[in-house]
Amino acid sequence: MVSFFYDPFKMGLVIVSLLLSLGLFIVLKKYKQLSFKKKLGIMYAHMFTLIFPFVFFALFQGCQAMFNNCSQLGKILTMLGITALISLVFGVFLGPLIYIKRFEKKSIKTDNAAKHWIHNFVKKHAIKLKIENPQIQILNEAKPQAFSIKYVKSQIFITLGLIDLLNRKEIEAVLLHELGHIKNRSSLYKFSVNLFKLVSPLASFSTFHKELSKEEHLADAFAIHIQKTNKNIISAKRKMNAFFKFSRSVS
Amino acid sequence: MKATIKKYESILSPLEIDVLNLLWKKKKAKVRDIFNTLKSNQKVALTSVAVILDRLHEKGIVGREVETARGGLRYIYFPLKDQKQFERSIIESNVDKMITKFGKTATVYFNERFSK
Numbered sequence: 532m533v534s535f536f537y538d539p540f541k542m543g544l545v546i547v548s549l550l551l552s553l554g555l556f557i558v559l560k561k562y563k564q565l566s567f568k569k570k571l572g573i574m575y576a577h578m579f580t581l582i583f584p585f586v587f588f589a590l591f592q593g594c595q596a597m598f599n600n601c602s603q604l605g606k607i608l609t610m611l612g613i614t615a616l617i618s619l620v621f622g623v624f625l626g627p628l629i630y631i632k633r634f635e636k637k638s639i640k641t642d643n644a645a646k647h648w649i650h651n652f653v654k655k656h657a658i659k660l661k662i663e664n665p666q667i668q669i670l671n672e673a674k675p676q677a678f679s680i681k682y683v684k685s686q687i688f689i690t691l692g693l694i695d696l697l698n699r700k701e702i703e704a705v706l707l708h709e710l711g712h713i714k715n716r717s718s719l720y721k722f723s724v725n726l727f728k729l730v731s732p733l734a735s736f737s738t739f740h741k742e743l744s745k746e747e748h749l750a751d752a753f754a755i756h757i758q759k760t761n762k763n764i765i766s767a768k769r770k771m772n773a774f775f776k777f778s779r780s781v782s
Numbered sequence: 783m784k785a786t787i788k789k790y791e792s793i794l795s796p797l798e799i800d801v802l803n804l805l806w807k808k809k810k811a812k813v814r815d816i817f818n819t820l821k822s823n824q825k826v827a828l829t830s831v832a833v834i835l836d837r838l839h840e841k842g843i844v845g846r847e848v849e850t851a852r853g854g855l856r857y858i859y860f861p862l863k864d865q866k867q868f869e870r871s872i873i874e875s876n877v878d879k880m881i882t883k884f885g886k887t888a889t890v891y892f893n894e895r896f897s898k
Contacts, residue, residue: 639848639855641848641850641855647854648854649854669855671848673832673835673836673839673846673857674836675832691848691855691856691857692832692836692857694854694855694856695812695813695814695832695856695857696813696828696829696832770828770829773827773829773830774829774832774833777827777829777830777833778833778836778837781795781833781834781837782837
């Protein structure tokens with residue numbers, strides 16, 4: 532362990548990685564007008580360069596048992612490759628998969644006929660929007676919630692509590708709101724911001740909450756545009772907020 | 783109704799008691815059924831009824847199942863115990879608490895009390 536910290540090359544690598552991470556965060560904070568793809572790229576690069584020193588250090592300890600002479604550049608580069616691969620597997624594949632599976636476990640297994648009008652409604656509007664028809668998952672949960680995820684395929688999750696509480700027009704407004712998120716690809720952005728908050732200690736200095744609230748407004752605007760009224764989305768949100776407010780007051 | 787409220791008020795909130803009383807009467811009900819019955823007698827919101835049913839479910843007092851109907855899916859709530867069984871479970875848990883708290887003194891007291 533001591534040899535790792537006294538090796539200027541390895542420590543240099545760690546410091547460069549952390550400085551790069553800080554630099555990327557500054558870019559993200561300073562240039563708010565960057566495109567969606569660029570923002571996501573920088574966000575993930577920031578997280579990678581932040582995690583890298585820790586993974587590199589942990590793997591390097593294992594490397595001493597694997598190789599005879601770990602200080603050689605070629606072997607360090609091998610470690611870099613392995614680190615990148617592990618980060619990629621966890622950050623891009625396993626992370627979102629675990630996130631989705633957590634909700635899929637709660638999904639009510641039923642034939643599509645039971646949720647036919649929801650399916651038909653979403654399908655009709657997905658065709659109009661020229662987006663992939665999202666899969667509908669109804670969660671066995673009394674708290675009224677709805678969200679969408681786009682990972683390999685698009686999915687809209689709504690709870691049974693939401694169906695119990697809202698009328699048909701309000702449920703349609705919520706579904707349109709989620710379709711708006713899928714069209715704007717904001718579910719990937721929301722997932723990435725949540726991952727960013729989990730990984731980066733600098734997250735508290737970011738202004739992503741403003742951007743997330745902008746995404747929410749855009750999704751609301753989409754529902755209002757299709758329904759030609761803001762009545763349903765407003766009353767749906769009012770009911771959902773009232774549920775959580777009353778729930779907090781009695782607990 | 784008032785006597786029931788007094789009996790359970792240390793364990794349940796007034797709205798929880800009203801909802802539970804209705805479930806005992808109806809045996810099975812949807813959130814909206816309970817809401818529609820309650821709103822004719824008192825000022826109550828649908829969201830409050832939904833919260834109360836969820837809380838009673840979390841407390842293990844009511845159960846719920848998913849019903850597949852023509853209009854879609856919905857929760858059906860039902861009481862897990864009838865009124866007598868519920869009252870018995872309250873007495874049991876209170877007696878257990880007393881015994882845990884006061885040990886032998888409590889058991890001696892109960893023996894004396896019930897042997898009279």
